[in-house]
Amino acid sequence: MRTDAEHALTAFLDQLQVEARASEHTIKSYRRDIGHLIRYCESKAIDHWIDLKQSDIRAHIAGRHRQGISSKSLQRELSAIRSFYNFLLKKRLAESNPAQYVKAPKQSRKLPKTLDVDQISGLLEAGTSSVLEIRDLAMFELFYSSGLRLSELAALSLADIDLPDRSLAVRSGKGGKSRLLPIGGKAVSALENWLAQRLKMAAAAESALFVSSRGTRLGPRSIQLRLAQWCRKKGIAEHLHPHMLRHSFASHLLESSQDLRAVQELLGHSNISTTQIYTHLDFQHLAEVYDKAHPRAKKKS
Structure with missing residues (x-):
């Protein structure tokens, strides 16, 4: 030039x-x-x-x-x-901006990695051998039970949990939105076991649901590290990120219910197109459901 x-x-x-x-x-x-x-x-x-x-x-x-x-x-x-x-x-060195209305090609959306039901069972039924593992199991059960984001799990306080009602409140999810979520029976049991131990660990004024050995709130990074340590100790070869539990929650729930709107509400997605990505994870299953259920799916012999 x-x-x-x-x-x-x-x-x-x-x-x-x-x-x-x-x-x-x-x-x-x-x-x-x-x-x-x-x-x-x-x-x-x-x-x-x-x-x-x-x-x-x-x-x-x-x-x-x-x-x-x-x-x-x-x-x-x-x-x-x-x-x-x-x-x-x-600087008056050009008369127009030729890049103004040019758009980049759309990125192909990557499907989130999920665990199947047997893998989830292996992860959550590995057993506990310490107070910290009792806490960790409660975290992972709750993660999978309610489809929480990592930041939402770390932000939970005691006041957000209602075990008799089997529910929890996300006070400030993505975009500052709140939502009410159910807690499954396995997660309730794991939380009850943890809360009995939490009394011995938490600092007097600490409101966090999950606390560290120092008695203070457990942060997102610490939760990630605990999951990695859990997998190593329990002999789980696959590298798991906490959000794989959220993705698995969404995939399994959608597979069983086929209720996209309900899953959208539970995940806290503003746009249903974000939730629709989970419909691609098990298309073969949905195709089988269609073949069995739709009155005109099969040719009459």
Whole structure:
């Protein structure tokens, strides 16, 4: 590209550093992302930024996508290009922003990993041999029983649990929303065992449902580590993240009930499209249900 085009890019990066006070990492990312666009311009003999059209930006992003670059990375590259062109517009070095209405290809949605019912049983029926394991079992039972998020489990306080009513209150879920959830019988029993031990561990003023050996609230990271330790000690080979219990809750409940709206409410999803991802996890099962139940699914012999 022409020297004045390179100078414009240098001025933009300097502005990011001095006026916007962007980090060195951010500036490197912008330089790299716009560097990919420069290589496209060189391949098309485009000498200056003002010569780039919307069709060029689309072609550039499409080419990057064919190279296997993820949608998330392409969105970031487009954001960098838009910011650069907004700078050029302010400096009157461009007449329009060719990246303004260009969108990155949609990311294919990854299906969440789940455990089957036998794996869940193996995880939760491994037995306990210490006070901390009694606590851990209560956490994991409650996680799977009520489909909680990790942050929601860690935030639970004693006042949020109503064992006689077999329910719990999530006071501040994602987006600040609250919801009331049922607690299954196995989780109730595990919680009763833990609450009898909690009296010996919790600090006097501590309101948290789950506390550490120091008597203070157990944080999300500690819960993750306890699950990993539980799996190692119980001989469970698969690497489990706490949210796999939430995903398994959703998948198993949807498989049994086929009630998407109810599962949406229990998970605390604002949009049902988020819940619909679980319908893809066991399509074969749903197809079998359809074949057996639908009056016109089978041809008459």
